Amino acid sequence: MTVFIDIGALEDIPRQGARVIRTAQGCVAVFRTMDDRVFALDDRCPHKGGPLSEGIVHGDRVTCPLHNWVFDMNSGTAQGADEGAVRTWPVRVEQGRILISAELVSRPRAA
Amino acid sequence: MKKLVVIGAGMASGRLLEQLFEAAPGEWHVTLFNAEPRGNYNRLMLSPVLSGEKTYEQIVTHDADWYAAHGVDCRFGEPVVRIDRANRAVYSNAGGAPYDALVIATGSAPFIIPVPGRDLPGVVTYRDLEDTNAMIEAGVAGKDAVVIGGGLLGLEAAAGMAARGARVTVVHLMGHLMERQLDPAAGYLLQRDLERRGIKVHCKGATKAILGHGQAEAVLLEDGTVHPADLVCMAVGIRPEVRLANDAHLEVERGIVVDDALRTSDPHIFALGECVEHRGQVFGLVAPLYDQAKVLARTLLGEEAAFRPVQTATKLKVTGCDLFSAGDFAEGEGREDIVFRDPGRGIYKRLVLENDRIVGVVMYGDTADGNWFYGLMKDETDVGEMRDTLIFGPAFQGGAKLDPMAAVAALPPEAEICGCNGVCKGAITDAVLNGATTLEAVRACTKASGSCGTCTGLVEQVMKLTLGDGFVAPAPAGMCKCTDHSHEDVRRLIRSMGLKSIPAVMQELGWKTVGGCHSCRPALNYYLLAEYPLDYRDDRQSRFVNERNHANIQKDGTYSVVPRMWGGVTTPSELRAIADAAEKYAVPMVKVTGGQRIDLLGVKKEDLPHMWADLNAAGLVSGHAYSKGLRTVKTCVGSEFCRFGTQDSTGLGIRLEKLLWGSWTPHKVKLGVSGCPRNCAEATCKDVGVVCVDSGYQISVAGAAGMEVKETEPLATTPSEDEAVEIITAFVQLYREHARYLDRPYKWVAKVGLDWVREQIEDVPTRRALVERFEISQSVYRRDPWAEHSTTTETPKWAPLADLTLEAAE
Numbered sequence: 075m076t077v078f079i080d081i082g083a084l085e086d087i088p089r090q091g092a093r094v095i096r097t098a099q100g101c102v103a104v105f106r107t108m109d110d111r112v113f114a115l116d117d118r119c120p121h122k123g124g125p126l127s128e129g130i131v132h133g134d135r136v137t138c139p140l141h142n143w144v145f146d147m148n149s150g151t152a153q154g155a156d157e158g159a160v161r162t163w164p165v166r167v168e169q170g171r172i173l174i175s176a177e178l179v180s181r182p183r184a185a
Numbered sequence: 186m187k188k189l190v191v192i193g194a195g196m197a198s199g200r201l202l203e204q205l206f207e208a209a210p211g212e213w214h215v216t217l218f219n220a221e222p223r224g225n226y227n228r229l230m231l232s233p234v235l236s237g238e239k240t241y242e243q244i245v246t247h248d249a250d251w252y253a254a255h256g257v258d259c260r261f262g263e264p265v266v267r268i269d270r271a272n273r274a275v276y277s278n279a280g281g282a283p284y285d286a287l288v289i290a291t292g293s294a295p296f297i298i299p300v301p302g303r304d305l306p307g308v309v310t311y312r313d314l315e316d317t318n319a320m321i322e323a324g325v326a327g328k329d330a331v332v333i334g335g336g337l338l339g340l341e342a343a344a345g346m347a348a349r350g351a352r353v354t355v356v357h358l359m360g361h362l363m364e365r366q367l368d369p370a371a372g373y374l375l376q377r378d379l380e381r382r383g384i385k386v387h388c389k390g391a392t393k394a395i396l397g398h399g400q401a402e403a404v405l406l407e408d409g410t411v412h413p414a415d416l417v418c419m420a421v422g423i424r425p426e427v428r429l430a431n432d433a434h435l436e437v438e439r440g441i442v443v444d445d446a447l448r449t450s451d452p453h454i455f456a457l458g459e460c461v462e463h464r465g466q467v468f469g470l471v472a473p474l475y476d477q478a479k480v481l482a483r484t485l486l487g488e489e490a491a492f493r494p495v496q497t498a499t500k501l502k503v504t505g506c507d508l509f510s511a512g513d514f515a516e517g518e519g520r521e522d523i524v525f526r527d528p529g530r531g532i533y534k535r536l537v538l539e540n541d542r543i544v545g546v547v548m549y550g551d552t553a554d555g556n557w558f559y560g561l562m563k564d565e566t567d568v569g570e571m572r573d574t575l576i577f578g579p580a581f582q583g584g585a586k587l588d589p590m591a592a593v594a595a596l597p598p599e600a601e602i603c604g605c606n607g608v609c610k611g612a613i614t615d616a617v618l619n620g621a622t623t624l625e626a627v628r629a630c631t632k633a634s635g636s637c638g639t640c641t642g643l644v645e646q647v648m649k650l651t652l653g654d655g656f657v658a659p660a661p662a663g664m665c666k667c668t669d670h671s672h673e674d675v676r677r678l679i680r681s682m683g684l685k686s687i688p689a690v691m692q693e694l695g696w697k698t699v700g701g702c703h704s705c706r707p708a709l710n711y712y713l714l715a716e717y718p719l720d721y722r723d724d725r726q727s728r729f730v731n732e733r734n735h736a737n738i739q740k741d742g743t744y745s746v747v748p749r750m751w752g753g754v755t756t757p758s759e760l761r762a763i764a765d766a767a768e769k770y771a772v773p774m775v776k777v778t779g780g781q782r783i784d785l786l787g788v789k790k791e792d793l794p795h796m797w798a799d800l801n802a803a804g805l806v807s808g809h810a811y812s813k814g815l816r817t818v819k820t821c822v823g824s825e826f827c828r829f830g831t832q833d834s835t836g837l838g839i840r841l842e843k844l845l846w847g848s849w850t851p852h853k854v855k856l857g858v859s860g861c862p863r864n865c866a867e868a869t870c871k872d873v874g875v876v877c878v879d880s881g882y883q884i885s886v887a888g889a890a891g892m893e894v895k896e897t898e899p900l901a902t903t904p905s906e907d908e909a910v911e912i913i914t915a916f917v918q919l920y921r922e923h924a925r926y927l928d929r930p931y932k933w934v935a936k937v938g939l940d941w942v943r944e945q946i947e948d949v950p951t952r953r954a955l956v957e958r959f960e961i962s963q964s965v966y967r968r969d970p971w972a973e974h975s976t977t978t979e980t981p982k983w984a985p986l987a988d989l990t991l992e993a994a995e
Binding site: 089096101107129130133137139142178 | 727
């Protein structure tokens with residue numbers, strides 16, 4: 075079962091925007107859509123490493139600011155002709171607080 | 186299946202294959218050879234490709250899927266080198282193919298005039314996509330180009346290169362342009378219009394040689410004139426490409442001789458298109474070629490069919506030059522002219538009559554009635570009854586109202602609407618009644634307006650007549666995938682419908698996506714803030730990262746910080762503050778920019794507001810090095826220090842920068858002010874450049890020094906600094922109100938025309954109103970975004986929301 079931890083208030087993220095959290099597994103972008111849904115994706119575009127947290131959020135998509143790759147935030151997969159995916163993380167909102175998977179607290183196991 | 190081999194994938198053979206597959210799919214197996222490494226595309230549309238209005242992809246008529254669906258064996262990039270008539274086979278260097286029937290559609294080759302220098306690099310022809318791309322890739326902007334040949338093709342090449350920023354001269358052998366289609370009066374009007382658009386025209390110019398050392402540099406004429414030329418385009422004419430047919434010992438005169446069924450002297454070999462000669466006539470326009478395709482398709486299916494050429498009308502596909510020509514307009518015994526001139530509006534119409542029948546039509550400036558006259562000419566209608574008012578067009582006949590719809594309504598069903606494809610009004614009406622209710626659908630089933638496209642408006646009118654109010658004319662291409670509305674439409678509707686937010690625009694204009702996309706959102710945000718500076722609140726989340734974060738993102742996700750240095754002037758204390766900030770935040774690189782200021786590169790996002798606060802404390806503000814807005818005003822030292830300076834260029838630069846800074850524009854805006862014509866501030870490649878002279882200020886606009894390089898064009902000259910400032914402000918506001926988002930001023934000016942811009946700026950009330958609207962907008966936007974984002978409440982938002990690495994360490 076996924077354990078969640080509190081990372082902040084929903085209001086801390088602007089609608090159609092994102093904030094970054096630093097984690098043991100690298101930076102993760104936490105997005106808020108126009109209708110207050112929340113998504114968490116690795117903040118690193120698989121193309122050239124662009125910070126997705128700085129992209130324009132439209133619907134449940136985000137466009138990488140460096141070269142306009144577009145990702146579906148539900149699955150993390152690139153849209154259109156581009157191929158690739160970013161890792162998504164379990165995240166949810168409860169009573170105005172954003173809760174994210176606690177696995178981000180621990181360091182990745184050495185593979 | 187019987188084997189058909191086709192040599193050449195041009196417009197004629199493409200149409201032939203369509204007709205063949207439609208009438209009898211499966212009857213012929215087709216092998217299609219083409220010397221060009223691609224299939225069929227619409228050659229009539231090369232001029233929009235050259236001018237940059239269309240791309241190659243947009244003019245492809247048959248794609249790989251189409252060939253695959255019809256089982257065509259495509260041998261593209263394989264020129265056929267030999268026809269073996271005895272064994273009925275053709276060979277390329279890569280292999281052969283047997284045939285039961287062979288169609289030669291090798292088209293034509295450009296005629297190269299045999300002058301010295303014709304082989305120099307930089308000498309091109311204008312016939313296919315390779316030629317077009319060669320001209321585009323030569324990067325004609327700011328260069329000198331000479332087009333030899335002032336016919337249809339030459340003028341389209343000239344206009345296309347001019348649209349890409351070349352200085353173009355057309356050299357034409359005859360006394361006036363397009364002498365085969367126009368009489369001298371219309372040729373004169375055309376020349377005048379082209380010259381107004383900056384294209385020089387040299388008539389009665391015989392080319393003697395192309396000069397240059399290892400590269401074309403100039404064109405020398407017989408009369409001794411030398412026109413500089415980095416690029417020379419030969420467009421003097423075409424000749425049928427008959428080499429294969431000659432080698433195969435087919436009967437060849439000027440072209441490959443064919444009979445009415447388009448059969449050559451070998452009963453198994455046919456030919457069509459620009460390579461053929463039929464009853465002594467060769468062909469260059471598309472309409473008769475399409476007729477040939479129809480006839481040949483029927484011949485190949487064993488039906489009786491005979492090709493009968495009809496007279497065709499000519500239109501020039503150069504935006505802003507409206508001309509129409511058909512028939513014969515030479516003077517002669519028994520011929521009479523009806524001429525209408527309106528010099529003020531540049532309109533000229535001439536009808537040539539013989540025995541009360543129209544035998545020739547030349548129109549310039551207003552060609553709306555062209556098709557009606559053309560119909561009367563083709564049908565040999567007796568015009569004796571309406572001769573008195575004939576020149577005024579169909580609207581004046583029989584008391585019909587002055588309404589284009591009425592004119593179209595009055596056309597009989599057999600009236601030709603689309604000349605290229607020979608589609609009559611009745612065919613369009615039938616298609617609409619059978620369910621083709623969009624222009625695309627009508628094009629798909631009738632081909633009407635599918636080639637050169639000049640009859641699109643007429644086709645739409647016929648559709649509207651048939652469908653009534655159910656027909657909505659299609660908008661130009663949408664601004665992005667989210668909408669079919671064009672940028673221009675969206676902007677107009679924002680204004681006319683009073684839409685004041687992005688959600689309101691998306692709702693009212695029927696956006697197809699939720700929340701738009703990265704392409705339309707920044708554009709909408711700009712249009713709204715430009716239209717409603719006081720009511721609309723800038724939407725940060727609809728801005729590209731650089732404008733949202735007021736710094737330029739770098740490839741590693743860090744940012745660059747550029748403080749403003751007004752007119753490129755700084756002080757020791759400012760430099761000290763910049764040095765301190767660079768050290769305090771461990772900036773990896775400090776660099777002087779081309780805009781006379783200092784760039785601090787490699788700053789972490791969370792450090793931005795802190796650094797800004799430090800710089801603000803020393804009096805420095807954002808340089809907007811990241812914005813679609815005013816960037817820099819580059820200056821030289823001017824009269825204050827320089828022994829050549831004529832005016833205080835530095836002072837004027839600072840004044841302009843303090844006036845314009847903070848304003849948002851469709852794309853970035855850079856200014857330069859030079860204190861004398863030595864132009865040390867390089868003002869003449871900026872969006873707005875001022876060159877000071879003894880008598881005052883020369884203001885020029887629409888320069889470029891990026892992907893394209895282009896010199897500015899003169900806008901105004903004034904003795905007064907105040908007036909110079911007013912003119913520049915008005916120009917910037919005009920650009921803000923009219924340009925499409927992401928068009929730099931030079932692109933916008935090319936679209937609307939410098940003359941129009943000048944008219945707005947020269948009219949004092951218009952100019953003052955522009956300045957006033959700019960000031961209203963600046964009352965909101967002339968302020969430092971760095972100060973707004975480095976407050977104690979805002980600064981924390983630039984840091985990560987949480988740091989889970991710390992929790993892990995605990």
